[in-house]
Amino acid sequence: MMGTTHQTDTLIVGGGVIGCAIAYELAKAGVDVIVLEKETLGSQSTRAGAGMLGAQVEMTAPGPMYELGVKSRALFPKLREELLDISGIDMELHTPGIFRIAVDEDDRAALLERQRWQTECGQRAVWFEDEDLRGEMGDLVSPRYGALYLPDDHQVRNPQLLLALAASAKRLGVRIFEHTPMMGFLQEHGAVAGVKTADGVIRADRVIVAAGAWSGLLARQLGLDLPVFPVKGQSFLLDSYSPPTPFTIYTHGCYILPKKNGQVYVGATEEQQAGFDRRPNLRSLASLSTQAVELLPSLGDLPFSTPLAGLRPGSRDGMPYLGSVPGIDGLYVASGHFRNGVLLSAITGLVMAELLTGKETSVDLEAFSLKRAHVFG
Incomplete structure (x- = not known):
């Protein structure tokens, strides 16, 4: 891509589960799409997440967020079949509850x-x-x-979901540029017309910022105060040929998810003051280990596999921002999903594709509009 110019209908900045879900749904609708990722696909919070489809366990009160989660959870069985048919990759939907x-x-x-x-x-x-x-x-x-x-609250294995979405999107014509950080926005006549990278220019009719915890930083380049910020989460994987329970066990500060590949996921901290530091540390992992063994004593005999750490995209009210940016033609945001990126990936992909193709959205997006954020600084 050295010094070259690419053209597309829609450019998605961010190659995590949200960006790839949107790319997949847009490609299904016949839209030409490029996904831009500064590292590798899913290398940020998607890689470190638990994969819970916790539409009920995560929500403490009825309202728009609860309804969004329930609608998204209901999409996963059909989405699994679609992605498996197109890509041959199974997201490993696990349904004991x-x-x-x-x-x-x-x-x-x-x-x-x-x-x-x-x-x-x-x-x-x-x-x-x-x-x-x-x-x-x-x-x-x-x-x-x-x-x-x-x-009815289930789980998937994040790396498999991400691979299935990305592979299916590519099969449908989506172009994916990894290791390509965005350097700035292209603006023409007050509208966003693409982005600049170190390797060249990507022109696009619409740009979707789906860069997770980094979305707020990117928005600042346009003078926008998008209140999306990093919330560090640490967790770890244990190895087990046969996990001690098929159920996900969840309590304050700790959850345990047996995976179909035999591993057990233990998570996760919430650290508001860590900034963009993604490194795991001993204190957090030790605290999680203690809670997990108290909750499920048989975990204490399992071998430790891998520490994980990622930055969730937090928002002030705990709800994502979905939709167009007021006052800037051609710019959209899908970010701020906090702990529920995997759960909300299916509905986010669907409604953003509906919005960009002029269809009535399956969910009223008013509660998730950027108008509530007062984005102009």
Whole structure:
């Protein structure tokens, strides 16, 4: 790409699970797409994430975010079949469900209230007292206050989902440029007309910023105050030929996900003050290890595999920004998904493709509009 100029209908800046999901859906609609990634696809928060499709376990109250998560979760079985058919790569959808373990009486009361409103919203949420939980899982867990079982909250393996999306998008004609950092925006007559890179120029009718925790930094180049910021998360993988439970176990500050490849994912911290430092550290991993073994004692005998660390794209209200940037033609944002990038990838890809092709969106995007952010600095 040395000194060359490329032309496309839509340029997506960011090659994580959000950018690749949008590229895939746009390519299905016949749109010419380029994905620009400064490192390798999925090398940031996608690589380090747990892969939970926690539409119920992650949401503490009904509202637009809960509805977005439920709609997205429902898309994954069909999406899995589509991607498997096109690419031959399985995202490893794992469906036994999630147990959210209560840690004290206040947590128990909050989870029982969550069971009430989620059931009223038409979702399955089943309460297990301690003896019921032990009957289901043996003595693997050490509960004291009961647990909420969410049978329809599932999980995938992040690297496989990313590979399936990227390979399918490429099969449909998407061009992917890795190791190509963006150097600045092209602007003509007040509109964004593409980007500049060290290797040349990419002209585009529309540019979507889907750069995760780095989205706010890129927006500053246009004088925009997009409040997306890094929240560091650390986790680790354990090796196991046969994980001790098929269920995802989740509680305050710790969750345990058995993967179909035999590994067990243990996560994850939330560190607001780490900035853009992605290195794992001993204190956080030691704290996670202690919590995990207390929750599921048999994990203590499993061999340690890999530490992981990534930067989640946080937002002030915990909800993503999806849509066009007010006042700048040709510029769109899909970022700020925080802990729910994998869960929301399916619906984000769908609604952004609908928006850019002039269709009515499957979800009302008003609650996720950039108007709430007051982006102009």
